[in-house]
Every structure is written in structure tokens, then in C-alpha cells.
Amino acid sequence: MAERITPRSESYSDWYVDIVLQAQLADYSPVKGSMVIRPRGYALWEHIQRGLDGMFKETGHTNAYFPLLIPESFLKKEAEHVEGFAPELAVVTHGGGEELDEPLVIRPTSETIIWSMYKKWIQSYRDLPLLINQWANVLRWEKRTRLFLRTTEFLWQEGHTAHETEQEAREETLRMLEVYRTFAEEYMALPVLTGIKSESEKFAGAVATYAIEALMQDNKALQAGTSHFLGQNFAKAFDVQFQSRESTLEHVWATSWGVSTRLIGAVIMAHSDDKGLVLPPRLAPTEVVLVPIFRNKNKDQVVGAARGLFDELRTQFRIEIDDDENNSPGWKFAEWEMRGVPVRVEMGPRDIENGQVTLARRDTGEKEAVPTEQAAARIRALLDEIQRDLFERARVFREENTHHPATYEEFKALYNDGPGGFAVVPWDGDAATEAKVKEDTKATIRVLPFGNEEDAAGKTCIVSGKPAKHMAVFAKSY
RNA sequence: CGGGAUGUAGCCUAGUGGCUAAGGCGCCUGCUUUGGGAGCAGGAGAUCGCCGGUUCGAGUCCGGCCAUCCCGACCA
Incomplete structure (x- = not known):
């Protein structure tokens, strides 16, 4: 203790690590990419849990627990889902000293195991909606890790809901995004942008992904929470059908949504200074x-x-x-x-x-x-x-770090030599354009704000010069 | 998976091939102190990352391995 904290001006990432270690929030564990959350850090998580859990209950959800181990074949049932997660999976091949008939994956997320169970539990519209949340650990094999922000194992909550109609599921997706926005702003004192993700940034297996995005003190964006409209993708993959009010057989509509211990990293990076941690009172374990x-x-x-x-x-x-x-x-x-x-x-x-x-x-x-x-x-x-x-x-x-560059040259300067931050610019909606921006600047589309299509009307894409479809918010991100 | 760096006490660091591996911080005991990171005295704490090689002799030189951190490609 009583050691120097690297000033932010010298090295932002050293500053962050110094605060996490010296404030005793977490420590490195013997396994690369995993960490121990120490009592002062875990107390923060408990406060986050308490606040969010109350909000989940108020919106009609109940908690349950699904298992850590998932049959490998389950992951493969939804094509995009498995493709998205395959590189990050840890697989258990042996148990009790013997090779297993079927390998088990350690959950990277629980859609598949949960939908395999929902198939058993849902027969009629009377069983819907089904609104379940779980607090759990998940594992994603990460090549590059950072305390709280990206670790191989992390704690999170994942809500998984099943609905009768598309509209109801879409409403649920946005309702939970709003819960996250409220929590971030009111508890964490963290202003966030909300909106939809571009195709390239959306969750593997989702029809649409919505997110809350915050700007850190080093002008990089941090995705702080996501809410997904899953359509009928998982219902079809796991054959979850229900008998409707009209006695027809329909596939269930689904959502999932989650926030993780990354929120602790967000709150550290948003408010702290060169003297150490600064916590918002509502989240501080000790006020x-x-x-x-x-x-x-x-x-x-x-x-x-x-x-x-x-x-x-x-x-x-x-x-x-x-x-x-x-x-x-x-x-x-x-x-x-x-x-x-x-x-x-x-x-x-x-x-x-x-x-x-x-x-x-x-x-x-x-x-x-x-x-x-x-x-x-x-x-x-x-x-x-x-x-x-x-x-x-x-x-x-x-606000001070949200820019509206008029030309692509200005845009590139913002990220290549400039201060970074958010840039709000017209975009033609083409994934190739998005990829070019990433290659030129490393900035990606963080979010397409609600109502952005109207704002884009009549404008031309800053990169291609084609008619713009969206006003996109770009930033370099964690 | 590429590039860079580093492994010496809990932490940080010193250590020309040569005696018993040195210092600071922290820790323990006692005394003294306390309005912005106090002082004195004593004490505990090390297979110098691991394996092998060169040498009369290796923390130091050579080879291999391992680990961690930082920077890039992929991600809550």
C-alpha cells in the first residue's frame, strides 16, 4: 500500500491497473486471463447486483440457475451462434478419469442450455411470457485480457425471456435496455448512449442487438450492457413451440440481455483520478x-x-x-x-x-x-x-468529446492524431464502408441511436458519398 | 497468434564470473508520535522463474523451456 499510482497523463492503462490493484479490488490469479475479485471489488459487485436485481424483479423477472456445463452439440444447433463463439470456447473432454462420449463446453453464455429446457416447460400461450434471469459466471477464452474489462472468466447476469408475439419480445428487449440505461445513469453516475448495433457488431444468433455505450476518460468507448432481440432463432433451433390462443402451433419469440463485472471497470475508468478510486455514493460499499x-x-x-x-x-x-x-x-x-x-x-x-x-x-x-x-x-x-x-x-x-466531423479527412484526423471520442456521422449502411473505417482509423460503430434514420435523411455518407441511411456513432473501443 | 519487455524476500530495485546476495517500501516487537502519506531501536523474511550447459567457481555467460506484463489482429 501507499504506493504511487501512475498518473493518467503518463499511461492510462498503467493508471487503471494501479488503481485496481492498490484499491484491492482484484488481483491476478495463477491462470492467465483470470482474476481474483477481492472483498472491496466484490462488495461493488454486490451493490450492482442488489440494484439491478431489484429492477429485474420490479419488471416481473425471477431468478433461476442453469448449469455450467453444456453438451457441445447444443452449441451447434444455432449456426450463427456456434460460429460466433467457437473461437472462445473451453471444452471439457475428460471426467472421472475417462474420456467423455460427448465433450462438454463451459458456458460462454446460456442460450442453448436454457432453450433446451424451455422446450420442456413451454406448451401453451398460458406458459408465456417466461421471464427468467440468472446470476452466473461464464467463460470465454480471451487472447488479450484486462482486469474487469476482459477476463477469461467473468461474472454476469443473463436474462432469457420467451414471448407469445414478436411485438412483446421487441418491447421486452427495449424495456431491459432502458433498465440498464437507468441503472448506469442513476447508480453508476455513468451517462450512456443507447441504440442498436450494426450487423457486424451484433450478438451471434440475434436478430438485433441493442447496447448502452459509455465514454471513458481516455476517450475510448465501452460497451456496458447489451439487450438482444433473438426473434425465433433459438425457438426454431430447439423446437420450442406453443399452442396459441387460436390453437395454432407457433414458435416462441425470445430475448436475452446481460451486464457483467465489466461494469466495475466502467465505473473505475469513468470517475477516478490520480489519487485513486472515485466511487458514486449509491454504489460505494462504504459511503x-x-x-x-x-x-x-x-x-x-x-x-x-x-x-x-x-x-x-x-x-x-x-x-x-x-x-x-x-x-x-x-x-x-x-x-x-x-x-x-x-x-x-x-x-x-x-x-x-x-x-x-x-x-x-x-x-x-x-x-x-x-x-x-x-x-x-x-x-x-x-x-x-x-x-x-x-x-x-x-x-x-x-458532450465535449462528441464530434461531428464534416469530411472523412477530419474524421480520420480525429482518430489517427486527434483526441478520439465519439464521432456522429452519416453512414451509407454498407458493411464494407464500416470495415474501411475500421481499417483506416480503428474506430467502429458503437451504436446507431434511436431515430437516427430520420436524422440521416438527405445527407451523404462521410466515407462513400452515397446517400446516408443512418447517423452512426463511431469510436475506438475497449 | 505476431512484436517488445521483464523474471532476485509480500512489493520495488541494486548486484564487474570470486568471501556469508545488498538497499528501500511493506510486515512483526517495543518505545515515541498523530490536523495531508512521522521517528528510533530490534526482528522475521531468498531453492536469484525452471531445466540443462560452459567453468576450479554462475544471480551474473550460453541454450532451451515456462510465466507475466505492454503493444498489434479477434471479443461482454
Whole structure:
């Protein structure tokens, strides 16, 4: 601990790794590409789970658990799906010391095992909709890994729903995208763009993929969550039919949607600074830390008073007290700042004499003195302010880094020598055009915003000069 | 899978082929301290990534292997 964090200006990726390791969110494990999520990191995940799970329940979903191991043949039933995931699969070939008759894949996602079960559970329209979510780990063999952002094994939630009609499934897809947007903005203080993915970026096996996309401080985009309209692809692959209200036999309409521990990486990269982690209060495992400042001669008095305040505050806040005798106040300040605790309460002899405490906010470093009896009310207000300000700062950052280049030359300059960020430009809808942009600049279409077709009317593609079909948002991405 | 870098105590680093592998941080014990990363004294902690070779002698030279990180092609 107490080690230097590489400044962002020197190396953004070193800065990120330093924060994850030093704030004790995660550590490298013995297996390449996999990581240990330490208690401080897992607490963040628990908060994410709690918030999202509540929203899933409110929208009618229930949790279940499906197995880790999937027969290899299941993956092969949906052609695009298997093609998309084949390079990332880990396969179990032996069990109990013997070679298995059929290899088992470790789930990269659970559509196939779930739809094999839905076939058993769905016979009639009365069985629909079926709205199930699971919290689980999944495995995708990654060649290039980064703590939280891309690891071989990661934790996520995957919702899998079955519906009577196409319209109902499409509504569900957008409803859950909206849940993700709300969660990102209100809990994570992370402004996100929503929209549909281009063909080349969509999920293997989906008819349409929607996503929330956020902009990180290094001006690269991060896909923070996806929601897929699966059409009848999996219902047909697994022969899931139901008897309709008109007594006809129909294939079921499906969605799936997920967010992962990548969200932890997003929240780190969006808000933190060169002193360490900065967490939005609603997500912070510890909202407040109380640091008594004492000398030997007044230790009992100061710590006693601090403990009294602590007992009062703990009924309202997620709070810790640091009355360790060996570390100096300055050391503690720096340490708790590195851990990202939003509000610090300092209580020393001078404060006690004046009947006050000193409050310091993590995001700006500002300190203020407030009468002790008003501390709780002021802390509550401060936490709200910090939550709002973090979001607002991130939103302004995104606005300032969203560009509208008029020519392809300007566009290329933006990514090749320029600052990067989002670029909103007319696009002809051709995958070849998209591929050319990627080759020239490494930027890809992050999202086609809702309503973009109308905005594109009458415009010409920035690359090909052909009539534009979409207004596309490009960025380099993680 | 290509390119680059690095493996010496928990972490960071020093170490001309030659004596018992050195220092800082951290850790443990005690004392002293505490309003922005304190001080003193003592202490524990190392098959120098692994295997082989050269040599009277290898942390150091040679070969192979392994691992990790960083940069590129593929991805929540």
C-alpha cells in the first residue's frame, strides 16, 4: 500500500491497473486471463447486483440457475451462434478419469442450455411470457485480457425471456435496455448512449442487438450492457413451440440481455483520478469514513467522542471508523481517498472544542466545517451532491468529446492524431464502408441511436458519398 | 497468434564470473508520535522463474523451456 499510482497523463492503462490493484479490488490469479475479485471489488459487485436485481424483479423477472456445463452439440444447433463463439470456447473432454462420449463446453453464455429446457416447460400461450434471469459466471477464452474489462472468466447476469408475439419480445428487449440505461445513469453516475448495433457488431444468433455505450476518460468507448432481440432463432433451433390462443402451433419469440463485472471497470475508468478510486455514493460499499485525530494526551476524549458520532451515523450510512493508532491522519486521508470513499469526516480536538466536524468530499477534495448536530443531514446532502456532480461531470466530458466531423479527412484526423471520442456521422449502411473505417482509423460503430434514420435523411455518407441511411456513432473501443 | 519487455524476500530495485546476495517500501516487537502519506531501536523474511550447459567457481555467460506484463489482429 501507499504506493504511487501512475498518473493518467503518463499511461492510462498503467493508471487503471494501479488503481485496481492498490484499491484491492482484484488481483491476478495463477491462470492467465483470470482474476481474483477481492472483498472491496466484490462488495461493488454486490451493490450492482442488489440494484439491478431489484429492477429485474420490479419488471416481473425471477431468478433461476442453469448449469455450467453444456453438451457441445447444443452449441451447434444455432449456426450463427456456434460460429460466433467457437473461437472462445473451453471444452471439457475428460471426467472421472475417462474420456467423455460427448465433450462438454463451459458456458460462454446460456442460450442453448436454457432453450433446451424451455422446450420442456413451454406448451401453451398460458406458459408465456417466461421471464427468467440468472446470476452466473461464464467463460470465454480471451487472447488479450484486462482486469474487469476482459477476463477469461467473468461474472454476469443473463436474462432469457420467451414471448407469445414478436411485438412483446421487441418491447421486452427495449424495456431491459432502458433498465440498464437507468441503472448506469442513476447508480453508476455513468451517462450512456443507447441504440442498436450494426450487423457486424451484433450478438451471434440475434436478430438485433441493442447496447448502452459509455465514454471513458481516455476517450475510448465501452460497451456496458447489451439487450438482444433473438426473434425465433433459438425457438426454431430447439423446437420450442406453443399452442396459441387460436390453437395454432407457433414458435416462441425470445430475448436475452446481460451486464457483467465489466461494469466495475466502467465505473473505475469513468470517475477516478490520480489519487485513486472515485466511487458514486449509491454504489460505494462504504459511503463515509470517520477519522478521529488525536494525540496521546487527548486520545480517550477524541476517540470517545468520535465513537459516539459513529454510533449515531451508522444507523443511516454505510460508514467505517479508522481509529488506528499507528498511522498518521495524513496517511489515513490518502489511503481512504485511494479507496474511493465519497465522504470523509474528520474529528479532532479543534473540532470538538468548536462543536463541529470537518467534512471532506472525495471528488473535489473540498473541506467544510459543520456543527456536529447537523453532520448527518449535511452528509446526506453531500452524498446526493456528489452523485449528481459525478454524473454531470461525466456528461459534460462526453458532450465535449462528441464530434461531428464534416469530411472523412477530419474524421480520420480525429482518430489517427486527434483526441478520439465519439464521432456522429452519416453512414451509407454498407458493411464494407464500416470495415474501411475500421481499417483506416480503428474506430467502429458503437451504436446507431434511436431515430437516427430520420436524422440521416438527405445527407451523404462521410466515407462513400452515397446517400446516408443512418447517423452512426463511431469510436475506438475497449 | 505476431512484436517488445521483464523474471532476485509480500512489493520495488541494486548486484564487474570470486568471501556469508545488498538497499528501500511493506510486515512483526517495543518505545515515541498523530490536523495531508512521522521517528528510533530490534526482528522475521531468498531453492536469484525452471531445466540443462560452459567453468576450479554462475544471480551474473550460453541454450532451451515456462510465466507475466505492454503493444498489434479477434471479443461482454
